[in-house]
Amino acid sequence: xxxxNRKQPTAFADNSRSRLRAVALEDLGVKNFFRASDAAExxxxxxxxxxxxxxxxxxxxxxxxxxxxxxEPTEHYSLxxxxxxxxxxxxxxxxxxxxxxxGTQLPxxxxxxxxxxxxxxxxxxxxxxxxRFSGASLRYGVGDAAFEGIPARITSPARTVVDCFRFRRLVxxxxxxxxxxxxxxxxxxxxxxxWRAAEVCRAKSLVGPVxxxxxx
Numbered sequence: 001x002x003x004x005n006r007k008q009p010t011a012f013a014d015n016s017r018s019r020l021r022a023v024a025l026e027d028l029g030v031k032n033f034f035r036a037s038d039a040a041e042x043x044x045x046x047x048x049x050x051x052x053x054x055x056x057x058x059x060x061x062x063x064x065x066x067x068x069x070x071x072e073p074t075e076h077y078s079l080x081x082x083x084x085x086x087x088x089x090x091x092x093x094x095x096x097x098x099x100x101x102x103g104t105q106l107p108x109x110x111x112x113x114x115x116x117x118x119x120x121x122x123x124x125x126x127x128x129x130x131x132r133f134s135g136a137s138l139r140y141g142v143g144d145a146a147f148e149g150i151p152a153r154i155t156s157p158a159r160t161v162v163d164c165f166r167f168r169r170l171v172x173x174x175x176x177x178x179x180x181x182x183x184x185x186x187x188x189x190x191x192x193x194x195w196r197a198a199e200v201c202r203a204k205s206l207v208g209p210v211x212x213x214x215x216x
Contacts, residue, residue, distance in 0.1 A: 032067055032068055032071035032080065032148040032149050032150070033061070033065065033066070033067050033080050033081055033084040033148065033149075033150055034065075034066055034067075034084065035064055035065060035066070035084060035085070036049060036064050036066065037064075039066070049066065053066070056069055057069055057070075061081055061125070061126075062081070062085070062123065062124075062125035062126055063124075063125065064085070065081060065084060065085055065126075067081075071148070073148075074147075074148055076099070076147040076148060077148065078110050078126070078127060079091060079095060079099075079110055079147040079148075079152065080147040080148035080149075080150045080152075081110075081126055082110040082112060082123065082126055082128050083112075083147060083150050083151070083152040084150050085121065085123055085126065086112060086114070086121045086123070086128075087151075088114075088153070089112040089113065089114055089121075089152075089153070090112060090113040090114070090133065090138075090142055090153045090154065090155060091110070091111070091112055091145070091152055091153065091154040091155070092111050092112065092113045092131065092133075092154070092155045092160065092163055093111040093113075093129075093131070093155075093160065093163055093164060093167060093170070093171055094107035094109075094111050094171055094175070095107055095109075095110050095111040095112070096111070096154050096155045096160040096163075097160055097164070097175075097179055099145070099154060100157045100160060100188055101186070101188070102157060102160070102161075102178075102179050102182045102183055102186070102188060103175060103178050103179050103182055104178075105175060108127055109127045109128055109129040110126070110127060110128045110129070111128075111129045111131070112128060112129070112130055112131075113130075113131050113132065113133040113138075113155075114130060114131075114132060114133070115132070115133065115134065115138060116132045116133070116134040118132075129170075131167065131170070136200050136201070137200075137201050140159065140197065140200045140201065141155055141156040141158060141159025141160075141162075141197050141200075142154070142155055142156070142159065143155075143156055156189070156193075156197075157183050157188040157189040157193075158183065158189035158190075158193035158194045158196070158197045159197045159201070160179065161176070161179045161180050161183050161189060161194055161197070161207075162194060162197040162198045162201050162203050162207055163201070164176035164179045164180075165180075165198075165203055165206040165207050165210075166201060166203050166206065168206075177210065180194070180207075180210060180211070180214065181214065184214060184215070191211055191215050194207065194211060195207070195208070195211060198211075
């Protein structure tokens with residue numbers, strides 16, 4: 001049988017479907033979501049992956065993207081799916097606001113940022129909005145996170161507020177103002193942090209007047 005990648009010295013060396021079923025969940029269970037390439041690195045080729053899907057142990061979420069059927073979905077299901085397909089993407093704007101508990105937005109789409117020169121990811125089966133960051137905005141106020149065990153990157157509360165002003169035509173002026181008020185009131189970010197993020201991202205003229213009005 002050829003459903004196993006014979007070059008891989010893994011636990012799948014026993015060429016049997018029952019053996020694959022017995023050990024696949026343990027090895028693939030490091031992450032709820034995984035790509036076909038991740039399975040291949042574990043020694044499971046495309047045929048073995050199809051068998052796991054047929055046996056109901058794995059679900060196909062989108063092209064090239066799979067999920068363990070036993071994994072309990074969380075509120076960040078879509079974030080985890082998109083971050084699996086687009087490693088290195090930065091969760092931002094409305095999605096970051098939701099994660100940080102700022103505002104009342106419940107975005108249907110997952111908002112991510114990628115470098116200006118990066119190829120636009122094709123994710124027809126996943127709800128995603130892609131924007132572009134460049135220079136210092138790719139690094140400043142961007143930290144590590146994890147959604148359903150999937151490593152990810154996300155803008156900090158202060159940086160997210162500033163981005164809402166920078167991309168106010170996309171998210172709305174009211175959203176930007178509400179995010180700023182919530183961040184200050186709930187102490188998710190202070191005025192100095194927001195001002196510094198605005199300075200680095202060249203958005204002082206957008207954020208400064210509002211910040212001064214709110215902080216006196």
